[in-house]
Structures are given as C-alpha cells and as structure tokens.
Amino acid sequence: MTPDEGRTDQGTGRRPAGRSDDELWAFVRAERAALAEDLAGLTAEQWRHGTLCGEWDVEDVVAHLVAAASTTRWAWLRSMVGARFRPDVHNRRRIDEHRGGTPAATLDRFRAVVGSTTAPSRDTAAYLGEVVVHAQDVRRPLGLTRVPGVAALTAVADFFARRDFAVASRTHAAGLTLEADDGPFRAGEGPRVTGSTLALVMAMAGRPAYLEELDGPGVPLLRGRLSAA
Known part of the structure; x- marks a missing residue:
C-alpha cells in the first residue's frame, strides 16, 4: 500500500505526502543509481567493511538490495515458508543467492536492477525506505557523505x-x-x-x-x- 492521500497522519491532523507510485519508483531508481556510483570505486577491503546492519558487510547489503529488487510476492512467500518464517534465515539465503562470484559481479547485478519495479508487495514507500536506509548503512561506516534529496x-x-x-x-x-x-x-x-x-x-x-x-x-x-x- 502506498501513501493514501485521503488519510491523515496520526497525531498531526495533516495528510501524508501522497506521492504517486511513479514518483516513488523514480526516487528508488535515483537512490539505487547514486549508491551504485558510490560503490564503483570501492577497494576489496572496503567491500568487506562492516555496516550498520549488524553482521552484514558491504557486499551482503548490496546483495540484499539485489534480492529485494528481484523477488516477487510469491517468491518472497515461498522463501519465508522455506525459512519457517525466520527473517534472518530468509535474508541469508537470498543474500547468498544474489551475491556474485566477486564484489564486481555483485555490483553488476545491482546495476542491472536499478530500474526494477519488482517487489514483494505494493508498499512502494517501504522499498524506497529500504534503499535509502541500506545505502546509509553502507555509506556512514565508509565515510561517504552523499545525502538523498x-x-x-x-x-x-x-x-x-x-x-x-x-x-x-x-x-x-x-x-x-x-x-x-x-x-x-x-x-x-x-x-x-x-x-x-x-x-x-x-x-x-x-x-x-x-x-x-x-x-x-x-x-x-x-x-x-x-x-x-
């Protein structure tokens, strides 16, 4: 579900942003492209650097974003059932599936999904949030300072x-x-x-x-x- 222009934000009395899906997907594409640009110059050591996502390193986060842009609703459901509804198991399996043989290959896979509108649900703002948050999960520990619009x-x-x-x-x-x-x-x-x-x-x-x-x-x-x- 995308933001609903007919609904008010709880506690504020005002309508939420009400962005259309087309606008939100345009933001997603822009943020994915910006992250891919930042990743292009990373060293092998930086690809193994820790992130704000617990035990995930930079390549793990990027593979996770590839998975998120490649997984339909039914594929997500099958994966979660196979993982017995344990999100950590589901995420680890999908990261392993979408990681390339090298960081460069993983980055190529990420570039290939920059324009994807595939997602497990219609909560487009959530998937914008995913790329915004995970991009900063990577950037902050690496000292990269790009800020989304x-x-x-x-x-x-x-x-x-x-x-x-x-x-x-x-x-x-x-x-x-x-x-x-x-x-x-x-x-x-x-x-x-x-x-x-x-x-x-x-x-x-x-x-x-x-x-x-x-x-x-x-x-x-x-x-x-x-x-x-």
Missing part, C-alpha cells in the same frame, strides 16, 4: 511514522513529536525530537548512530527504545 526522504519519513513494516519505525516514534529542520516532515505528539530528515529516518529505522545528530527532550526516550531493540 529531501523529497525522497520526506516520503520515507511519512511512511515510517505511520507504519511498522520491515523496521519497527512507528513503534520507535510512538508518543514523540518528530520534526525535520531541513524539510516539511512533522509527525506525532509528545516530547520533541528535531534534526535532519535523514537522521530522523535512520533513527526510526533503528540506527542508534544517528541519534547524535538529533536534539530535543524526546531523544533520551528514543535512545532507550533503540537500545532495547
């Missing part, structure tokens, strides 16, 4: 504040006012958390590394939730 980030932030999907973003944000200082995003009611739209997106996605970029009386509560998760 505010329009794309706002679409992700609006979705994350309204729904738990692949990440417990709505749960992390519950009872807080989140407000971007570089764009129009605002959601929720409660102790305030302010910062860039990117930092808010990454915090909602459960990345504690971005808490240092946020301010406000709600930050300690948010920090406690991410620590507990």
